[in-house]
Structure formats: C-alpha cells, structure tokens
Amino acid sequence: MWPGEHRSAFAFTFDLDAEALWLDDDLVLNDAVLRSHGRYATQVAVPAILELLDGHDVAATFFVVGMVAEAYPHVISQILDAGHEVAAHGYTHRSPIDLSAKERGTELERVREVLTHVGAEVAGYRAPSWQLPPKGIVELDAQGFGYSSNLMDSVHPYRHPGTRVVELPIHWTLDDSPFLLFDPRDWSGEIRSNKVVSEIWRSEGAAIHEMGGATVLALHPQLIGRPGRLALLEEMLDFATGLDGAWIARCTDIAQQVSDLE
Numbered sequence: 143m144w145p146g147e148h149r150s151a152f153a154f155t156f157d158l159d160a161e162a163l164w165l166d167d168d169l170v171l172n173d174a175v176l177r178s179h180g181r182y183a184t185q186v187a188v189p190a191i192l193e194l195l196d197g198h199d200v201a202a203t204f205f206v207v208g209m210v211a212e213a214y215p216h217v218i219s220q221i222l223d224a225g226h227e228v229a230a231h232g233y234t235h236r237s238p239i240d241l242s243a244k245e246r247g248t249e250l251e252r253v254r255e256v257l258t259h260v261g262a263e264v265a266g267y268r269a270p271s272w273q274l275p276p277k278g279i280v281e282l283d284a285q286g287f288g289y290s291s292n293l294m295d296s297v298h299p300y301r302h303p304g305t306r307v308v309e310l311p312i313h314w315t316l317d318d319s320p321f322l323l324f325d326p327r328d329w330s331g332e333i334r335s336n337k338v339v340s341e342i343w344r345s346e347g348a349a350i351h352e353m354g355g356a357t358v359l360a361l362h363p364q365l366i367g368r369p370g371r372l373a374l375l376e377e378m379l380d381f382a383t384g385l386d387g388a389w390i391a392r393c394t395d396i397a398q399q400v401s402d403l404e
C-alpha cells in the first residue's frame with residue numbers, strides 16, 4: 143500500500159497543546175507556574191524540535207490547538223515555513239465527549255478558521271485527549287476533514303466506510319505522555335528515563351514496520367522538548383530513518399496515499 147519500494151510508513155507527530163493542556167481545570171487558571179509549562183513548548187521546545195527535524199530531513203505533522211495558534215501565530219508560521227504540516231487539535235483542549243454536537247461543530251469550525259488564517263491547509267484532526275464520541279468521524283466528514291488520527295483499532299491506515307475520512311491509527315504505547323507527563327496538580331504520572339521509553343517505542347516501531355503498517359509517534363513539545371529528552375527524539379529520528387524501506391511522511395501524505403489507492 144506504500145509508494146515505490148516502501149514497505150511501511152512512519153509519521154512523527156506533535157500535539158502543540160502549550161498552555162491549553164492545563165486550562166481545562168479552573169483551578170489552574172491563576173497558576174503562573176503551571177501555565178509556564180505550556181509556554182516552554184512555544185519558546186524553547188518547538189524551535190529545538192524544528193532544528194532536529196531539519197537535521198534529519200524529516201517532515202512532520204503538528205496538531206495545534208486553535209487558541210494556541212491565536213496566541214503564538216509566529217510559532218505556527220515557523221512550523222509551516224519549515225515544510226511541516228499543521229492540523230487541528232480542537233479550538234480549545236476540551237474533550238469532545240464532554241461537549242454537545244453543536245459545540246463540537248463550533249470547535250471544528252473555529253480551529254480550522256484560525257489555522258487557515260495563519261496559512262495552514264487543514265486536512266486532519268486529532269481530538270484533545272484522544273476522546274471522540276461515536277458520531278465523531280461522521281462529524282469530521284461533514285466538515286470536510288480528510289483524515290483522523292484518533293482510533294486504536296489497527297496498525298494499517300484505512301478509510302472509514304461511508305465517509306471520505308482516512309484513519310491513521312495510533313496507540314498510547316507510541317505517545318510520550320504516559321511515560322513523560324508529570325501532572326503537578328495531583329502528582330500523578332511518573333517521569334521515566336529515555337532508555338525505558340526508547341526501548342518501548344523502538345520495539346513497537348520495528349514490529350509495525352514488519353507488519354507493513356504505519357507507526358504514528360505522538361509527541362508533545364513540552365514533554366519531548368525538555369533538554370535531556372531531545373536526545374530521545376533524535377534517537378527515534380535515527381531509528382526511523384534507518385528502517386529499511388520505511389516511508390517517513392506527514393499524516394496528510396499518508397492519508398492521501400490511502401485515498402489514492404481506492
């Protein structure tokens with residue numbers, strides 16, 4: 143299913159939540175320290191990540207929260223100028239399953255509008271916290287989104303029957319937050335070493351490669367962008383570029399490939 147001689151696909155994706163990650167809870171609105179966690183993502187992490195991607199000649203996908211794009215339009219421009227894809231990650235970071243259908247529709251419209259305004263061609267959507275209501279895919283189709291990167295039912299991208307939406311399946315195993323997110327609000331989450339995480343990601347990536355699927359690594363600039371963890375990202379870039387026959391591509395290119403096959 144992959145172009146040319148390629149046997150599998152590999153996508154580097156980054157969810158740019160910044161402060162929006164921490165704003166779901168009213169208690170944190172007045173916490174300058176908590177908000178600064180998010181600001182680190184735009185000030186320090188994204189520039190460092192862009193440099194690493196450039197050094198490996200890898201094009202990635204950034205799923206961006208609309209509010210974040212409004213607050214930091216220059217950061218979104220930097221991402222686009224470097225040849226990466228910008229896709230939607232909600233207008234706010236509220237979970238879609240806590241919203242009404244009307245509110246979800248407004249979220250999709252607003253995030254698309256904001257991202258388009260800064261120059262992105264928005265094709266895909268990843269739900270905040272990876273939570274989608276049963277009608278979520280149909281709603282994306284109705285709003286003209288070409289792909290979703292939310293469900294965990296395969297390692298091969300596929301088109302949702304009866305819609306134009308291509309799924310790029312993901313899994314918590316390939317997300318950095320279960321391993322690297324420490325939440326100071328309730329002291330949940332355990333900070334793990336690069337070695338432990340790298341071992342999990344490389345074994346998962348190698349197995350998906352053997353199966354001919356798509357490895358979708360889901361990272362957060364404020365987590366993977368800590369100084370010591372950039373080495374982990376670099377290790378994964380070396381790993382992916384070293385996989386014989388892996389097509390490293392942006393999500394939109396993978397979705398297009400699946401659509402073109404039909």
Ligand SMILES: [Zn+2]
Pocket residue numbers: 157159163231235269270271
């Ligand atoms: Zn998020």
